[in-house]
Amino acid sequence: MKQTSLDLEPSALDDSGELLALLDAWVACGWLRELDRALAALLAELEEDASPLLLLAAALASHQLGHGHVCLDLHATLADPDFALSLPPEGEPGGALLPSRQLARLTAGAWRAALAASRLVAVSGERHDTPLVLDGHSLYLRRYWTYEQRVAAAIGERLASARQIPQDLPQRLQRLFPQGPGTPRSDWQKLACALATRSSFSVITGGPGTGKTTTVVRLLALLQGAAQEAGRPLRIALAAPTGKAAARLTESIGAQVAGLDIDESVRQAIPSEVTTLHRLLGSLPGSRHFRHHAGNPLALDVLVVDEASMIDLEMMDNLLAALPTQARLVLLGDKDQLASVEAGALLGDLCRDAEPGHYDPATRAWLEAQSGQPLDADELLPGTAWQYPLEQHTVMLRHSRRFGAHSGIGQLARAVNRRDADQALATLREPHDDLYRLNLRSAQDPALEHLLLDGHGQAGGYTHYLQRLHETRPAPTLAADDPAWARWAGGVLQAFDGFRLLCAIRRGDWGVAGLNLRIAQALGRRGLIDASTPWYEGRPVLMTHNDYSLGLMNGDIGIALCLPEPDQQPGQPPRQVLRVAFPRNDGSAGLRYILPSRLSAVETVFAMTVHKSQGSEFEHTALLLPERLNPVLTKELIYTAITRARSHFSLIEQRESVFDQATRRAVERRSGLLRTLRERNPAPETP
Ligand SMILES: Nc1ncnc2c1ncn2[C@@H]1O[C@H](COP(=O)(O)OP(=O)(O)OP(=O)(O)O)[C@@H](O)[C@H]1O
Numbered sequence: 001m002k003q004t005s006l007d008l009e010p011s012a013l014d015d016s017g018e019l020l021a022l023l024d025a026w027v028a029c030g031w032l033r034e035l036d037r038a039l040a041a042l043l044a045e046l047e048e049d050a051s052p053l054l055l056l057a058a059a060l061a062s063h064q065l066g067h068g069h070v071c072l073d074l075h076a077t078l079a080d081p082d083f084a085l086s087l088p089p090e091g092e093p094g095g096a097l098l099p100s101r102q103l104a105r106l107t108a109g110a111w112r113a114a115l116a117a118s119r120l121v122a123v124s125g126e127r128h129d130t131p132l133v134l135d136g137h138s139l140y141l142r143r144y145w146t147y148e149q150r151v152a153a154a155i156g157e158r159l160a161s162a163r164q165i166p167q168d169l170p171q172r173l174q175r176l177f178p179q180g181p182g183t184p185r186s187d188w189q190k191l192a193c194a195l196a197t198r199s200s201f202s203v204i205t206g207g208p209g210t211g212k213t214t215t216v217v218r219l220l221a222l223l224q225g226a227a228q229e230a231g232r233p234l235r236i237a238l239a240a241p242t243g244k245a246a247a248r249l250t251e252s253i254g255a256q257v258a259g260l261d262i263d264e265s266v267r268q269a270i271p272s273e274v275t276t277l278h279r280l281l282g283s284l285p286g287s288r289h290f291r292h293h294a295g296n297p298l299a300l301d302v303l304v305v306d307e308a309s310m311i312d313l314e315m316m317d318n319l320l321a322a323l324p325t326q327a328r329l330v331l332l333g334d335k336d337q338l339a340s341v342e343a344g345a346l347l348g349d350l351c352r353d354a355e356p357g358h359y360d361p362a363t364r365a366w367l368e369a370q371s372g373q374p375l376d377a378d379e380l381l382p383g384t385a386w387q388y389p390l391e392q393h394t395v396m397l398r399h400s401r402r403f404g405a406h407s408g409i410g411q412l413a414r415a416v417n418r419r420d421a422d423q424a425l426a427t428l429r430e431p432h433d434d435l436y437r438l439n440l441r442s443a444q445d446p447a448l449e450h451l452l453l454d455g456h457g458q459a460g461g462y463t464h465y466l467q468r469l470h471e472t473r474p475a476p477t478l479a480a481d482d483p484a485w486a487r488w489a490g491g492v493l494q495a496f497d498g499f500r501l502l503c504a505i506r507r508g509d510w511g512v513a514g515l516n517l518r519i520a521q522a523l524g525r526r527g528l529i530d531a532s533t534p535w536y537e538g539r540p541v542l543m544t545h546n547d548y549s550l551g552l553m554n555g556d557i558g559i560a561l562c563l564p565e566p567d568q569q570p571g572q573p574p575r576q577v578l579r580v581a582f583p584r585n586d587g588s589a590g591l592r593y594i595l596p597s598r599l600s601a602v603e604t605v606f607a608m609t610v611h612k613s614q615g616s617e618f619e620h621t622a623l624l625l626p627e628r629l630n631p632v633l634t635k636e637l638i639y640t641a642i643t644r645a646r647s648h649f650s651l652i653e654q655r656e657s658v659f660d661q662a663t664r665r666a667v668e669r670r671s672g673l674l675r676t677l678r679e680r681n682p683a684p685e686t687p
Contacts, residue, residue, distance in 0.1 A: 012052065012102055016044055019052035023059050025097055031087050036062040039141075043120055043131065053106070053114035054121070058132060060085060061139045068339055070148060070313055071138040071672065074108045083665075086631035108137060115139060135672055147317045151346075152676040154320035158201035159389055161325060165197050166226040169370050176218040176260075184399055186376040189215040192395035193222065194370045195363075200328050203308075203394040205335040205351045207413065208643045209402020212332045213249065216304050217256040217270070219330065223302060225266045234301040238274040241310035243553050245615035246274040247583060249306045276553065277305065277315060278546075281322055285548040288314075292322040300327050307615050308333035309347040313673075316346050335396075336417050338611060338640045338667070349673045354396040358383025363392045390677055408432025409649050413642045419635050421663040428651060433458075436650040443509040443627075443654070449522050451622065451650060452501055452515075452606075459620035459648035462519060462606060465495035466528040466538050469561070480564040480574060489561055489581040489591055496540055496559060500618040501607040502641045503626075504633055510626035515607040535578055535596045537562050542605035542612065550594060555612060557605055558582035563593060610641045621645035625653040625662070633662035 012022035023040055026032035040059040044050050061072035067086050077084045081099035088098075095101075115121050115134050122130040122142075133145040140148070166172055177183075177190035189211045196202040196219050206212050220236060227234045238253060240246040254272040280298070282291025292298050303323055305311065308331040311319070323329055331347065335354060339345030357380045359367070364375055377398055385392050403410025408427060412435060415424035428437050436456045440448055455461035469492045474484040501519070505511040520539075524531030529538045539560040543552050552558075561581050564574035580599060584590040610623070623641040625633070638659070642649055653659055 011105075013056070013106060014052060016050060016052045016055060019055050020044065022097075022102060023055075026087070029088065029097065031089060031097075032059065032063055033066055036060075036066070046131075047118060047120050050120070051114040051118065053111050054118045054132075057111065057115055057139050058120075058141075061132070061141055065141070065144065068312075068345060070144045071135070071140040074111050074137045074139065078103060078106060078108055078111070083631050089631065112137060136675075138672055144313065147313045148673055148676060151313060151316050151320060152673055152680055154317075154325075155201055155350075155390070156677055156680045157325055158320075158329065159199055159393055161200045163197065163199055163328070166222075169194065169197065170372060172222050172226070173371055176222055186373055187371070188377075188395060188397045188399070189218070190371045190373065191367055191375065192397060193219045194367055195393060195395050196328075196330055197222065198366075199393050200325060201393055202328075203331045203347070203350050203354070203390075204397065205333060205347065205354050205394070206397030207334055207336065207400055207403075207417070209400045210397035211399075211401060212306070212397060213252045213256055215397065216306075216330060216332055217253060217260065220270045220302065220304070221260055221262045221266055223328075224269050225262065227301075228263075228266060228269065233269055235299060236269075236271055236302045236304070237280060237298070237300050238271055238304045238306070239277050239280045240274055240306045240615070241277050241315070242307070242555050242615045243276050243583075244555060244557075245307040245310070246276050248615070248617070249274040274306070277311070277319065278553070281318055283546075283548065290318055290322065293318070294321045296322075297324045298322050298327070300324070302328045302330070304330045304332065306332045309335065309337045309339055309345075310614055311346050312339075313346060334643070336636065336639055337643070338614060338636045345667075346673070350390060351394060351396070352674055353383075353388060353391050354394050355379050356381035356383075357394075357396070358388040358391040360385040360388070360392055387678065390674070408435035409642060409645055412649065413639055416635050416639045416642060416663050419664050419666060421660045424663050425656070425660060434645075434648050436648065438650060438652045439656070440652065440654045448624075448652065449518070451652065452519055453522055453526070455499060455620060456648075456650060459650065460498045461620075462499060462523060463526065463528060464498050465492055465559075466523065468492055468495040469538055469559075470528070476564070476576065477573060478564070480566045485563055486591055489559075489563070489593075490583075492559055492561065493557075493581060493583060493591075496557075497616070497618050499620045500613065500616075500622070500644070502610045502613050502621060502623045502644065503607050504610060504624075504637060505626055505630065506609065508626070510624060512607045512609055515624070516604045519606040520604065535560055537578060540605045541580060541599065541602040542608060543599075543601060544603055545601040547599075547601065550598060551592070552582060552594070552599075555615075556582055558594070558602075560596060610637050610644075613644050614640060617644055617646050619646050620648040620650070622650040622652055625651070625658045627654045627658065629658055629661045633658065634665045634667045635663050636667045638662055 012018045023032060023037040027034055027037050036059045039062045040055040043058050044055055057072055064072050081103045085099050116123050120130050121132045121134050123134050131142055133140045133142050173190055173194055177187055192204045192215050204212055204215055224234050240249050250273055257267060257270050257272050333347045335347050335351035339348050360383060367375060383391060400410055411427045412424055415427055428435060438447055438451055453461045453463050472488055472491060474488050478484055503512045503515060506513055508514060520531040523529045530536045537560055541558055543554055543556040546554050558580040560578050562576040563579050565577050579593040579595055581591050581593055584592055621644045
């Protein structure tokens with residue numbers, strides 16, 4: 001259909017054929033997925049006179065899902081098209097194809113009107129048979145709009161269900177959170193624990209080392225202790241979105257539970273094993289569905305989910321459906337981290353107002369009475385329960401015990417999080433034992449290779465795990481079932497977590513692919529690996545898809561090692577074969593060994609993207625920034641990279657301005673979850 005236009009030449013926005021040709025061009029550049037374009041083509045078939053503006057919006061709404069946004073926000077898109085759409089994805093020059101050029105003449109009013117006029121679009125979900133829903137100035141694919149509505153409804157229902165609170169809550173809190181010399185005036189851990197006893201839904205957010213695990217372990221001790229006394233012990237489960245995160249939490253929960261001063265019967269009834277959400281819900285291979293759902297709910301009274309920043313909207317919908325409403329759900333995570341790569345920055349949405357708190361006077365009074373402490377933080381703002389229903393059940397932990405006031409990593413992370421680029425740069429210039437900055441003269445600067453292989457001072461590089469591999473290898477005559485092999489493989493995997501290079505992009509000199517090649521070649525030149533073959537001993541690999549038949553999940557990391565063949569001929573010396581050792585990721589500290597030929601979806605992982613590093617920590621983390629700003633470079637990405645570092649952080653860059661500009665820029669995830677949740681909360685009746 002032709003739109004009226006002042007231009008004589010038809011443009012992509014005036015003509016459906018031209019629009020589809022533009023989408024083709026974007027697909028050819030690798031900017032748009034084939035499936036985004038296919039959706040536009042399908043809609044063009046369904047509605048013969050479909051407006052090109054509708055086809056464009058549909059393809060872009062689908063494209064946005066691939067970038068984690070649940071919907072296409074028309075205003076935000078038109079305000080800064082290239083950034084809002086992340087096109088081109090890695091910042092390469094785009095010329096006339098750039099969205100900022102193509103959408104220059106479009107206004108939000110005209111776009112919205114074209115969408116609202118289409119039979120394929122329901123305005124605010126008033127019809128149930130359209131593939132698209134327009135909610136305010138956001139266009140959704142119906143499936144995602146439905147997820148958002150269901151998640152908001154389920155959370156709203158949980159928030160409204162008040163829980164019975166132990167009469168002696170103040171005393172119980174006092175026992176679990178004794179006031180020590182280092183305890184701040186407002187102990188936010190104690191406040192978070194108190195608040196989480198009140199309803200079936202609560203969120204505890206905080207940066208690294210702020211005590212999320214400590215708090216939740218004490219919360220579980222409190223709830224289980226009270227439940228046991230009442231003769232109704234609780235069924236508790238702990239979960240995390242990825243195997244890696246589950247393994248990490250298993251370790252820290254185990255240590256925390258062991259260290260608590262509580263009755264042995266309560267200790268025994270707090271699980272220390274953490275499962276993945278997929279395993280908890282019972283994933284069905286080859287399907288989006290799970291064994292547990294509303295019709296077959298989880299038999300649980302309390303569920304704690306850590307690393308909740310990695311939960312996407314669809315998973316949250318599944319989780320809320322499968323968890324009975326009377327069961328408590330406690331989400332833990334760092335709201336400031338990058339969100340899940342799937343659509344929906346759930347934790348970020350839920351915690352948008354966690355810092356100012358917006359506690360209702362009644363919430364504040366209750367918290368102060370139960371905890372015996374003032375609610376005290378400079379950033380707090382007042383609020384009411386009906387305007388801020390979720391915030392009455394959310395606490396942000398504010399004191400990091402891992403990165404104290406003098407830690408360089410802590411100072412840098414805090415400055416980046418505030419988008420205070422000047423302070424972040426000043427911190428990088430000051431001498432700090434845990435921070436290092438490498439300014440490259442060019443992409444080929446040998447200092448890069450030196451840092452990646454040998455590290456810097458106390459901070460190691462990639463030679464460390466390979467030295468361990470070679471120097472601690474068991475005698476080849478040992479039988480395959482000798483525990484020395486598992487100890488060795490486990491030690492090599494652990495040593496590999498001593499260092500990781502994180503990249504912002506995938507392609508080019510500064511991307512994951514190029515750097516993986518370069519690092520492998522450099523290690524080959526040192527004789528530490530044989531990089532002339534695709535599968536060499538010491539090759540670290542990352543799973544890029546879930547493989548249910550092998551029990552490996554997207555994001556799992558393994559290392560190829562020469563190990564004795566399990567089925568040996570009696571009397572023969574053990575034959576060595578290359579197998580890939582993966583941690584079991586079930587908290588058991590066990591390993592599994594897979595033949596390389598069985599691994600179809602893996603890539604080398606010396607360097608990995610910051611996105612993929614979420615849920616992991618490394619002793620030394622290096623972040624390599626590309627030479628040009630691009631849409632993925634935001635303060636969330638930089639903050640996430642810095643906070644992956646346990647002891648040392650290195651920033652590698654060619655131009656200082658990229659760090660500076662990226663730190664000033666924040667991701668704006670598009671979703672309407674918080675708005676929907678607030679709208680669903682009834683206003684109080686006026687007398
Ligand atoms: N109230 C406390 N008293 C003493 N030590 C504490 C307290 N809270 C936390 N810690 C210590 O601080 C460290 C970090 O705590 P914790 O692991 O609970 O933080 P976290 O927010 O879960 O960290 P992460 O970001 O790694 O998940 C741990 O060593 C823990 O023992």
